[in-house]
Amino acid sequence: MGCLEALKPEVILSQTTFKEAREYIRKNVREYHEVEPGYRIFDVHIIGVPPLYVGVEGEHLIFPYTKPCHGTFVVKVAGGEEIARLRARRK
Amino acid sequence: MTENNEKTALILLGCPQVPVQTSMALYLVHGLKEQGIRPVIAGTQAARKLMEVADPDWHYVSEMTDLDAAIDEITGKQRDFDLCFVFIHNDSGIAYAGTMAYISKARVYALLFGEHARDLAGEIEFPCEVVAAKAVHNPMPLKRKLDEVMQWAVSKR
Numbered sequence: 001m002g003c004l005e006a007l008k009p010e011v012i013l014s015q016t017t018f019k020e021a022r023e024y025i026r027k028n029v030r031e032y033h034e035v036e037p038g039y040r041i042f043d044v045h046i047i048g049v050p051p052l053y054v055g056v057e058g059e060h061l062i063f064p065y066t067k068p069c070h071g072t073f074v075v076k077v078a079g080g081e082e083i084a085r086l087r088a089r090r091k
Numbered sequence: 092m093t094e095n096n097e098k099t100a101l102i103l104l105g106c107p108q109v110p111v112q113t114s115m116a117l118y119l120v121h122g123l124k125e126q127g128i129r130p131v132i133a134g135t136q137a138a139r140k141l142m143e144v145a146d147p148d149w150h151y152v153s154e155m156t157d158l159d160a161a162i163d164e165i166t167g168k169q170r171d172f173d174l175c176f177v178f179i180h181n182d183s184g185i186a187y188a189g190t191m192a193y194i195s196k197a198r199v200y201a202l203l204f205g206e207h208a209r210d211l212a213g214e215i216e217f218p219c220e221v222v223a224a225k226a227v228h229n230p231m232p233l234k235r236k237l238d239e240v241m242q243w244a245v246s247k248r
Contacts, residue, residue, distance in 0.1 A: 003159070018186040037190035038166040045162050049189030049217055066186045068135050068158065069106035 003043035004065055009075035012062065018048035021064035021072045029055030029062050033086050041082050048072070056083055097129050100174035101161060101197060104134030104142075105184040109205045111230040112178050113141040118234060119176060120151045122241050128174065129153055133161035158187075165194050172197040177219075180205030185214050192217040200240060204233050 013024055025032050032055040039046045039054070046052050047066035055062035061079040066072045079086075100123050102116055120130040132142060132155045139155050146152045164170040175197035177188040188201045199219035203212050204226045212223040222240050224232035 017182040037193040038162055040163075040166065043159075045159060045166070045190075047162075047183075047190045048186040050193065066183050068104075068138075068183050068187070069108065069181075071182055072186065 004075065004077075007042060007044075007075075007077040009065075009073075009077045011073055011075055013072075013074035015071040015073070018052075018064055018066060018072045021074045022048070022051065022053055024074050025053040025055045025062055025064070029053075029057055031056045032062075033089065035086075035089075041086075042077075054086055056086065059083070061086070098127065098173045099129045099131060100176060101172040101191075101195070102130055102132045103158070103161070103175065103177045103187055103191065104132065104138040105178045105180055105187070106135065107138040107141050109180045110228050111204055111226045111233060112138070112180070113145055114230045115202070115204070115226075115233055115237065116142060116178065117145055117151050118230070119237065119241075120153070122237075123174075124151065124153070126241075131156060131161075131172070133158050162190065162194070165191075171195055174198050174200065176200045176202055179203045179211060180208070181211075182214075185211060188215070188219060189217045192219050202233065202237065 032053040034051050035046055035054050059079055060076050062076045064072050065075050123130045130153055142152055175191050175195055177191055179185055179188055179201055192199045201215055201219045201221050203223035208223045208225050212221050215221055222236045224236045226233040
């Protein structure tokens with residue numbers, strides 16, 4: 001998964017659609033934040049049509065990751081300082 | 092647009108598993124260059140290699156870049172384009188086109204092909220010009236549709 005591999009992701013959903021990934025996060029992750037297309041987490045851009053969601057679960061981020069040939073994955077990675085940056089976007 | 096006011100177009104390639112993509116991308120960059128528009132191709136490594144092998148002297152290809160690098164430059168406001176053509180034959184292609192429609196000021200053209208071109212076209216819910224044809228091995232149905240758009244794109248310059 002390119003740069004994402006370095007984050008040692010746990011794959012929650014694989015080879016799905018960006019819409020199904022959106023619904024999974026919305027329905028299964030208590031804390032989630034809407035981000036714009038192209039939003040960057042570490043070296044990964046969130047790809048898709050709004051609304052796009054990034055979830056926070058404990059110390060982890062859950063987000064959609066789209067590959068051109070294999071569809072969209074929902075992955076879980078250690079969030080680090082990206083969690084604070086995501087929460088700071090809240091108005 | 093470049094510093095010398097040259098018009099530019101981003102051509103965003105999808106997964107190269109459907110044969111018509113590389114052929115149509117070369118045809119598109121040829122057409123754009125004929126109109127004085129500088130094409131920049133973004134795609135996976137495999138998609139770019141297919142272009143390189145098909146155009147070894149870079150007669151048609153001017154510049155190629157990685158997908159993530161292109162998105163990085165646009166979201167970072169370092170670069171943008173006047174036109175953006177996104178090749179689409181799967182859900183990921185729709186996701187990339189939707190992203191481009193959001194992050195770029197370019198006029199976006201969604202070029203849909205493959206077995207499910209028309210069904211995929213129905214999934215598009217963002218502003219763009221839709222060009223769809225059921226083309227898998229034979230590029231002619233998509234070429235005909237693209238020719239109509241190319242004339243239109245030029246007249247809007």
